[in-house]
Amino acid sequence: MQKKVVYILILSFCCLAAFSCGKKADKGPVIALVNLEPVYQSELDFLSRYTNLEYSFLGSGTHATQDFLNKIIEKKIILQEAKKKGITLSYGELEAYLKHISDEFFTKKFKDLLKERLISFEDWKEFMAGQALAEKLGESEMKMVSVEPVEISRYYYGHLSEFMHAEQARAYQILVKTETEIKEVQNRLERGEEFEKIARIKSISPESEKGGDLGYFSKEQMPPEISEAVFKLAVGKISGPVHTAYGYHLLKLTERRKKGTATLAEAEPVIIKKLKAEKKETYFKEWIKELAKNAEVKISKDLSGVVK
Numbered sequence: 001m002q003k004k005v006v007y008i009l010i011l012s013f014c015c016l017a018a019f020s021c022g023k024k025a026d027k028g029p030v031i032a033l034v035n036l037e038p039v040y041q042s043e044l045d046f047l048s049r050y051t052n053l054e055y056s057f058l059g060s061g062t063h064a065t066q067d068f069l070n071k072i073i074e075k076k077i078i079l080q081e082a083k084k085k086g087i088t089l090s091y092g093e094l095e096a097y098l099k100h101i102s103d104e105f106f107t108k109k110f111k112d113l114l115k116e117r118l119i120s121f122e123d124w125k126e127f128m129a130g131q132a133l134a135e136k137l138g139e140s141e142m143k144m145v146s147v148e149p150v151e152i153s154r155y156y157y158g159h160l161s162e163f164m165h166a167e168q169a170r171a172y173q174i175l176v177k178t179e180t181e182i183k184e185v186q187n188r189l190e191r192g193e194e195f196e197k198i199a200r201i202k203s204i205s206p207e208s209e210k211g212g213d214l215g216y217f218s219k220e221q222m223p224p225e226i227s228e229a230v231f232k233l234a235v236g237k238i239s240g241p242v243h244t245a246y247g248y249h250l251l252k253l254t255e256r257r258k259k260g261t262a263t264l265a266e267a268e269p270v271i272i273k274k275l276k277a278e279k280k281e282t283y284f285k286e287w288i289k290e291l292a293k294n295a296e297v298k299i300s301k302d303l304s305g306v307v308k
Contacts, residue, residue, distance in 0.1 A: 032069060033298040034076040043072055046123060053117045069299070074288060077295050079130055082137040089133040094125075097132040142283055147275045155271050156264050163262040165218060170255040171230045172212040174198055175205040175247050182241045182248035189238065195252050204247065216257060226251065 028041030047068045082088075098105045111121050156163070172195060176182050181202070188198055196211030203212055219227040226249065229239040233253040242249040 031300045032073060033296075034073050035080055035296055037076055037080065039069070039072055039076065044068055046119065046127065047072060049117050049119050050124065050127065053113070053119070073297055074292070075130060075134060077291050078134045078137060078288070080295075081291055082133050085137070085140075087133070087137050087140060089129055089136060093136070094129050094132055097135075098125075098128060138284060138287075141287055142280045145276060145279045145283055147272050147279070151275055152268055152271050153264065155275060156267055160261060163267045165216075165257070165260065165262060166220070167231075167259050168216045168218050168257040169230050169253055170216045170257075171214050172196060172199060172252045172254060173205060173207070173214055173226075174203045174212055174250045175208075176202060177204065177247045179241070179243075179248055182250065185250060186241070189250075195238065195250075212252075216255075 026042070028045070030038040031041050031044060032039035044065065051068070104110050114121055114124055174182075174185055174195070176185060185198055185202060189195065196213075199208050199212030202208075205212065207213055214222075219231060221227075222230070223244055225242050225244050229242045229249075230251050230253055233239060233251070235253055235256060237253060239249075239251040242251060
């Protein structure tokens with residue numbers, strides 16, 4: 001990370017830690033300053049424990065310590081920028097952010113797992129709030145990133161092999177857990193209720209919000225049970241119950257595509273998503289580099305100790 005780094009003597013940090021010990025004793029010594037905002041040893045310890053939990057791998061020694069510290073410094077610089085711009089995170093936004101990642105975060109099992117790793121749930125939640133706010137600022141900064149029609153066309157004709165496909169089907173599904181539930185769904189369909197409406201209400205699959213739309217897929221892209229059921233249907237028809245490890249499915253075939261190459265219009269959404277992601281990544285790196293250039297970062301020389 002490109003930044004202005006000024007190394008100062010340990011004594012300076014000790015003095016600052018002593019000055020603030022009345023309120024911050026539990027956070028340990030100050031190991032860095034980011035625009036005069038302290039970074040505490042406890043923050044380094046937390047990140048090492050959480051990284052160990054998340055990836056089941058933790059480096060050791062000076063190199064790992066410096067990597068963790070760089071991440072903390074970068075995040076502080078971003079959050080300071082959010083504060084400057086008046087960007088905040090509401091409680092509802094945080095809850096939605098966490099639930100979007102995983103509902104498991106709110107279970108006793110997850111809290112117990114944090115406890116085993118000496119991580120308090122409140123500390124973890126505060127850390128995730130920082131992550132969410134950093135992402136919110138990042139999205140705000142990158143909202144002007146766009147993809148021009150000429151870029152889409154250039155990518156398409158330069159990567160035609162990416163858009164060649166085998167025979168494909170487009171299907172919708174309703175997925176439930178039990179045989180009783182799937183029979184209830186069949187009864188509702190027989191009474192004339194719309195497949196997509198029932199999918200939004202009853203289906204437990206991720207695409208339920210889109211009415212159960214699975215998009216286009218080839219036989220090889222789906223579990224054999226699903227492909228076998230879908231590819232023998234006539235367009236507009238609904239399968240009988242299909243049992244897989246996920247539960248019980250009903251599948252509706254809406255379109256077929258012969259083997260061939262997707263048109264530019266068909267490929268456009270995929271290309272836009274890919275190119276926009278690449279542009280955002282580049283923009284973000286340059287944005288962070290610019291913020292870091294203007295930040296005053298002071299780091300203690302004593303980073304040789306093992307992270308706790």
